[in-house]
Amino acid sequence: MSKILDNLRYADSHEWVKVDGDIATVGITDYAQHALGNIVYVDMPEVGDEVTQGEDFGAVESVKAASDLISPISGEVIEINEALEDEPELVNQDAFENWIMKVRMTDPSEVEKLLDAAAYGKICEE
């Protein structure tokens, strides 16, 4: 059974968002890391890149395949989790602790379109 945190919002493409003012921290969910298996590479955006809700901003790669990362919100990338460059397997160890990017949101109301923990939990059960 994968872990879902109550205080986060979720995209049906299995990314999570933690909102703090207009700053969004984004990662992939425990369900996603489990489905991917051994993560060997995280292709992250660069600081300063613009990301758009619903569009890809990178990829997370298991041994077998690459999966696109879909941005749950729009804005400017202000920080990436550089630890993942050398240790992508951290995402397997704790997908909620090991975020991928921080974004200054241009439209914080986009968060309202995302799922809450209960709704996301249902998607994972399907």
Place this chain on the structure above:
Amino acid sequence: MEEKLIKTCLHDRHTALGALMSPFGGFDMPIQYKGIAEEHNAVRHDVGMFDVSHMGEVRVTGPDAYKFVSHIFVNDVTGAPDGQIYYGMMCYENGGTVDDLLVYKVNDNEYFLVINASNIAKDVEWIKRNAEGFDVVVDNQSDYYGEIAIQGPKAEETLEKVLGLNLKEIAFYNFKTFHIDGEDVIISRTGYTGEDGFEVYGSHEFTVRLWDKLIEAGVQPCGLGCRDTLRFEVGLPLYGDELSEEITPIEASLSMFVKLDKPEFIGKEALALQKAEGVKRRIVGIELEGNAIPRHGYPVEADGKQIGEITTGYRSISTGKSVAMAMLDKPYDKLGTKVEVRIRKKTFPGTVVKKRFYDKNYKK
């Protein structure tokens, strides 16, 4: 339309072990049990086993068996002792590859062909069509045989213990038929991992019993996920990636298996011409700088244009390097050539290298 997937005789065992299952070649196959890296390392350093019951088996018997196998197979089985195995391809007249396969010589009048799961129907049809005029019987026995591959440095001692047999006398690329539990079981020293190991062919019932005994002996079950990473690291081709109806064995850099000095075989003229004139493109290795991972189908570029594409790519589990096999146009196939691999929105620099990223560890 959803195709109904075939289950191998070990399907129940895979689901009971909690394997991640996925369609492959029309079969519902285990991709991984514990994790691709763990299973990969079990085979490289200890012993692992694979359900390869999806592979096809075709028995060719009759007075013309030698003549017929020579006609459809690019490698040369002339003068082979009984019990010898050959790797090679069947090709179309234009040199494109029908399939790559193993040919087991039982005797001059009997050969056992092991073909790829995804190609069984196509191969059997093609073999039968070309058998016209030859005094042979072509028998597709794929539904009868289950097959387990036991691979790794401890494969021999493990399988000897489990079966109570002496397997040391079976040399590399040789096989023996044993009578076990009232049936004939074929055991060959072959595999698709670059490690020492065996492939065991028997009835479904025998195969399930053997699987259970190997599990009891502590052998790591391995899925198709690491089967691909293992074969890739030692530069072995996979039909559909490095070989296809459009790719000849010469283009796949497998000319060593194409014996152009044979009097005749299907595709000889086209392949001889290609060999003489030189191919326009060829499978090579690429080593990437950095961590990005090249995948099947990604474009390879040089001099501002696309010069080929990736056929298989991984972060090598054994070496940690980002490496790939790729089909590249001449003259970009030369060792040391600098190329760029397009991965999503960016390109990453790489160098053309030999397509062997890890040394084979065969017991010859």
